[in-house]
Amino acid sequence: MQWIDYVGLFGAFLSSVTFVPQVYKAWQTRSTGDLSYWMLLILLGNVSTWLFYGIVKKDLAIIIANAIILSLALILLYFKITFKSKPS
C-alpha cells in the first residue's frame, strides 16, 4: 500500500463514524425535529449505491465503511419516525 491509500483508509474510517454522534444525540434528546427527512433518504440512497459499488469492485474498505453508515442512517431514520419533535 502507498501512503495515499492510508489517507483513503483514514477517510473511510472518518466517514464511518460521522453519524455516530448524531445517533447518540438523537437517542439522548429523543428529539429529531431539526433533522431533514430528505437528507436521511438521500443518505440511504447514497450509501446503498456505494455499498453496491464496493461489492462489485470487491473493495473491502468501501464495503465496510458504507455498511456502517447504512446501519447508522437506518437507525437515524427510525429515530426520526419514532421520536416526535419537541413542541416549540
Added chain:
Amino acid sequence: MQWIDYVGLFGAFLSSVTFVPQVYKAWQTRSTGDLSYWMLLILLGNVSTWLFYGIVKKDLAIIIANAIILSLALILLYFKITFKSKPS
C-alpha cells in the same frame, strides 16, 4: 468507462446533494438544535480528507463531490453556530 464507473458517478452525485435538504431545512426553520456539533466537525474532517485524497489521486469525481459537501458542511456549521435552538 465501464458501467460500474457510472454507478460510482451516480454515488458521487448523491453524496454531493445529501446535505442540500438539511441546509434548506435549517435555513427555513432557523433551528439547528437537534443537529450534532460532533457530526458536523467529523463531517468536515471526513470530506477534507477525501478532498485531499482526490487531489493527490487526480480523481475529478472525488474532488468535485467532496468540494460540494465541504461547502454544505461549512454552511451547516455556520447555521449551527448562528441559529440558536428553539426553546423546548
